[in-house]
Amino acid sequence: MKSDRDLAHPRDEIMQTMERIYRYRMTTTSGGNLSIRDEAGEVWISPARIDKGSLTRNDIVCVKPDGTVEGLHRPSSEIPFHQAIYAARPDIRAIVHAHPVALVAFSICRQVPDTRLFHQAHSVCGQPGFAPYALPGSERLGKNIAAAFQAGSDCVILENHGAVVGGDSLSHAYQRFEALEFAGKTVVKARHLGEVRCLSSAQLDLAQNRLVDLRPFEPPPATVEEKELRRQLTQFIRRGCRQRLLISTEGSFSARLDGESFLITPSQRDREALEIADLVLVQGDACEAGKRPSRATLAHRAIYRRHPNVQAIVFAHPVNSTAFSVTDSTFDARTIPESYIFLRDVSRVPYGVQYKSDGPIADFVSATSPAAILENDGVLVTGTSILDAFDRLEVLESTAEAVINASALGVVAAMPDKVIEELKSVFFS
Numbered sequence: 001m002k003s004d005r006d007l008a009h010p011r012d013e014i015m016q017t018m019e020r021i022y023r024y025r026m027t028t029t030s031g032g033n034l035s036i037r038d039e040a041g042e043v044w045i046s047p048a049r050i051d052k053g054s055l056t057r058n059d060i061v062c063v064k065p066d067g068t069v070e071g072l073h074r075p076s077s078e079i080p081f082h083q084a085i086y087a088a089r090p091d092i093r094a095i096v097h098a099h100p101v102a103l104v105a106f107s108i109c110r111q112v113p114d115t116r117l118f119h120q121a122h123s124v125c126g127q128p129g130f131a132p133y134a135l136p137g138s139e140r141l142g143k144n145i146a147a148a149f150q151a152g153s154d155c156v157i158l159e160n161h162g163a164v165v166g167g168d169s170l171s172h173a174y175q176r177f178e179a180l181e182f183a184g185k186t187v188v189k190a191r192h193l194g195e196v197r198c199l200s201s202a203q204l205d206l207a208q209n210r211l212v213d214l215r216p217f218e219p220p221p222a223t224v225e226e227k228e229l230r231r232q233l234t235q236f237i238r239r240g241c242r243q244r245l246l247i248s249t250e251g252s253f254s255a256r257l258d259g260e261s262f263l264i265t266p267s268q269r270d271r272e273a274l275e276i277a278d279l280v281l282v283q284g285d286a287c288e289a290g291k292r293p294s295r296a297t298l299a300h301r302a303i304y305r306r307h308p309n310v311q312a313i314v315f316a317h318p319v320n321s322t323a324f325s326v327t328d329s330t331f332d333a334r335t336i337p338e339s340y341i342f343l344r345d346v347s348r349v350p351y352g353v354q355y356k357s358d359g360p361i362a363d364f365v366s367a368t369s370p371a372a373i374l375e376n377d378g379v380l381v382t383g384t385s386i387l388d389a390f391d392r393l394e395v396l397e398s399t400a401e402a403v404i405n406a407s408a409l410g411v412v413a414a415m416p417d418k419v420i421e422e423l424k425s426v427f428f429s
Contacts, residue, residue: 010036010044011057013170020174020272021098022052024244026181029053031162032098033076036170037086041065045082047073077137084142085166088150092166096177099162102184112157113184116198117326118317118376119207120250121183125165125176129153133160155180171270175249182247182319189323192404197326199376203351207377210355212267212297216289219281229255229263230276232386237265241272244318245393248272251316251378252294255386256304260284264300267292302359303382309367310382312389315354317378320400325373331400334414339399341427342392343371351375371396 008016014034021027021034029052035045043063046052050059050073061071063083069075076082082095106113112128115121129148134141145164148156155165155176165180167173190196222230233255240246240253248271254264261283265271269278280293282301287293294300300313324331333343347364349372354361364372365382371392372380379396383389406412 009057010038010062010170011060014044014046014060015055015057017096017170017174018046018052018055021096021177023242024178026100026177027052027098032096033078033082034094034096034170035076035079035082036094037092043079043082043086045075045079047071048076049073080137080139081142081145081164084146085149085164088146089166091168092149092154093168094170094173095164095166096170096173097162097164098177100177100181100184102188103157103163103181104161105188106184107157107162108160110159113180113187114196114198115180115183116204117183117186117196118250118322118378119199119204121179122199122204123208124179124249125155125183126153128155128157128163128180131156131158131164133158136161175270178247179249182317185319186322186326189320189404190326192407193323193329194327197328197376199351203376206352206355210295210357212287212293212295214282214285214287214293214297217283217286219283219288226257226263226281227276229257229386230279233263233279234274234276236386236390237271237274240314240316240390240393243394245397246271246316246318251314252296252300253312253314253316253386253389254294254297254300255312256310257281259308260305262300262304264297265294267294296354298357298359299354299361302362303365306359306362307365307367307382309384310365312383312386314381314383314389314393315374315378316381316393318393318397318400320404321373321379321397323404324400325378326376331373331403332412332414333396333399334420335399335403335412337415337419337423339395340415340420340423342395343399345369346396347372349374349380351377354380 033046035043037043047059047061061075063069112130115125131144131148134144157163165173165177237253252265254262256262263279266278266280280291281288296315331346333339333346347369349364370382381389381393
């Protein structure tokens with residue numbers, strides 16, 4: 001069965017994806033362009049000089065294979081490089097071009113972000129290519145970009161310009177674009193903390209090859225409690241995406257239903273587009289038939305089994321917190337009272353522990369250590385409810401951002417032991 005996304009008209013896909021890119025401040029009112037090549041070889045593309053913040057489906061332009069144009073506006077001036085990419089790579093059916101600030105920073109330094117920071121970024125994006133500068137809209141620029149794609153890159157940094165990403169659908173291209181920008185932002189943040197650490201091929205394979213082997217079962221009719229958990233979980237997942245605490249291709253969120261049952265995000269689905277029926281019910285060693293639970297399911301299950309007080313779990317990749325995960329810099333929650341009250345002592349998990357099927361990840365969280373930094377894999381946060389876990393995730397990320405910003409001002413002064421003991425006596429006794 002095809003999804004609604006498969007059945008969407010190119011006009012609507014482009015409009016909705018541009019709205020998302022603009023909302024996340026990954027392009028400007030006048031910058032960036034999106035296109036889709038349909039099965040007839042027609043290229044649907046965003047128009048030239050139309051406000052990206054108020055784009056409508058009627059603004060989208062169709063360029064026929066013979067060069068004729070249908071639409072209310074002129075096609076983007078960058079259409080020559082879109083057509084050059086499609087000619088060089090018949091497998092590419094959609095293109096995203098925009099000017100997100102982190103990737104622009106790389107483009108004006110003539111560098112590309114190393115996607116080996118995280119297994120997911122590398123898996124989704126591969127290693128980006130680089131296209132030398134040429135005049136925007138020129139045939140030369142099209143040749144330069146097409147050459148990088150023809151060499152095997154799916155993501156290309158344009159010298160002094162931005163980035164171009166291709167995919168087999170617009171949603172696929174968007175996911176690559178978002179993951180590349182996330183990797184770029186993380187590198188920029190992490191360099192304020194210290195040397196950036198990337199993964200080896202063996203470490204990348206460790207994450208990529210993990211499996212979740214659960215037998216399928218047919219669940220009984222949903223209880224009122226399950227329906228409420230599904231509602232809350234989807235709301236907070238969407239909220240997390242819109243606050244840039246989660247990205248569309250990575251991260252997992254779960255909530256306990258009872259002793260051995262919990263709901264969890266599905267594998268390889270756009271997090272922001274999840275509906276209540278997409279969440280997967282897990283019961284012990286079984287999962288809801290016909291669905292693929294997150295590859296982090298066994299880690300979630302191990303934590304629930306070890307810690308009866310935990311009612312919700314998030315594995316996430318907020319940029320500032322994740323910057324700590326790709327460096328050796330220690331995250332210290334003793335910055336302001338709220339941070340310590342919510343986070344206590346944040347542990348650090350060696351790379352790969354969360355991928356092990358026997359559940360050692362459960363050793364790294366507790367009532368006195370509800371959050372952890374996962375080396376080269378973001379963060380883990382637990383809570384006594386969905387709201388509690390989400391609140392802690394927000395506090396963790398805001399604290400990490402404050403510490404990174406403070407490092408540009410001077411030495412970060414943690415609260416002294418006397419203050420910590422006072423907080424413990426008032427809030428934890």
